[in-house]
Amino acid sequence: GDSVTQMEGPVTLSEEAFLTINCTYTATGYPSLFWYVQYPGEGLQLLLKATKADDKGSNKGFEATYRKETTSFHLEKGSVQVSDSAVYFCALSDRGSWGKFQFGAGTQVVVTP
Amino acid sequence: ETGVTQSPTHLIKTRGQQVTLRCSSQSGHNTVSWYQQALGQGPQFIFQYYREEENGRGNFPPRFSGLQFPNYSSELNVNALELDDSALYLCASSGTGYSPTEAFFGQGTRLTVV
Numbered sequence: 001g002d003s004v005t006q007m008e009g010p011v012t013l014s015e016e017a018f019l020t021i022n023c024t025y026t027a028t029g030y031p032s033l034f035w036y037v038q039y040p041g042e043g044l045q046l047l048l049k050a051t052k053a054d055d056k057g058s059n060k061g062f063e064a065t066y067r068k069e070t071t072s073f074h075l076e077k078g079s080v081q082v083s084d085s086a087v088y089f090c091a092l093s094d095r096g097s098w099g100k101f102q103f104g105a106g107t108q109v110v111v112t113p
Numbered sequence: 114e115t116g117v118t119q120s121p122t123h124l125i126k127t128r129g130q131q132v133t134l135r136c137s138s139q140s141g142h143n144t145v146s147w148y149q150q151a152l153g154q155g156p157q158f159i160f161q162y163y164r165e166e167e168n169g170r171g172n173f174p175p176r177f178s179g180l181q182f183p184n185y186s187s188e189l190n191v192n193a194l195e196l197d198d199s200a201l202y203l204c205a206s207s208g209t210g211y212s213p214t215e216a217f218f219g220q221g222t223r224l225t226v227v
Contacts, residue, residue, distance in 0.1 A: 036218075043117075043218040043220040049215065089156075097169070098216070099145075099216040101156070102158070106155050
């Protein structure tokens with residue numbers, strides 16, 4: 001079945017550092033890929049998405065590119081802020097499967113001043 | 114603010130009891146999906162309701178059941194609660210006419226089974 005693997009946390013960074021969170025997936029078809037963010041005590045918020053190979057999703061300074069050849073969707077941000085401290089989830093959804101996601105285990109990011 | 118609301122936000126139940134969690138979907142959305150998120154883990158798909166019918170189920174036992182109402186709000190029912198059912202339960206709404214791959218999540222219900 002489909003699966004998502006992302007790097008374990010916590011990832012601890014200083015403010016203005018570069019952030020990368022690795023995510024790889026296994027899927028039989030051509031899924032859409034997502035990054036969701038979860039702040040303490042809250043639900044999930046969509047951060048960005050990509051629906052086909054070579055698409056780049058971007059939002060709030062975060063970027064991720066759908067790499068079919070390496071089955072990856074790594075999240076990057078050039079300069080993190082303390083407010084970026086959260087748990088980040090990589091997820092996939094098969095075509096036509098609205099709302100059905102396979103999530104990774106999540107990566108906690110801690111940004112210190 | 115996603116427009117998806119869940120109630121209650123927290124509750125504590127005793128092992129063996131039954132619980133009902135509620136979700137109001139975003140206006141115009143006809144699909145609700147439920148997820149279980151254990152502490153420190155990613156959300157796991159429980160099931161989905163589309164136009165009041167179950168439309169897919171994850172690897173959860175039958176004591177997890179649900180309903181969707183004509184206004185597309187939804188309930189998750191769990192019978193014979195076990196300690197391992199302690200988790201954050203999330204609902205997500207999505208629907209035709211919008212980005213078909215996108216879903217909006219509520220803030221979750223934190224269930225503690227003692």
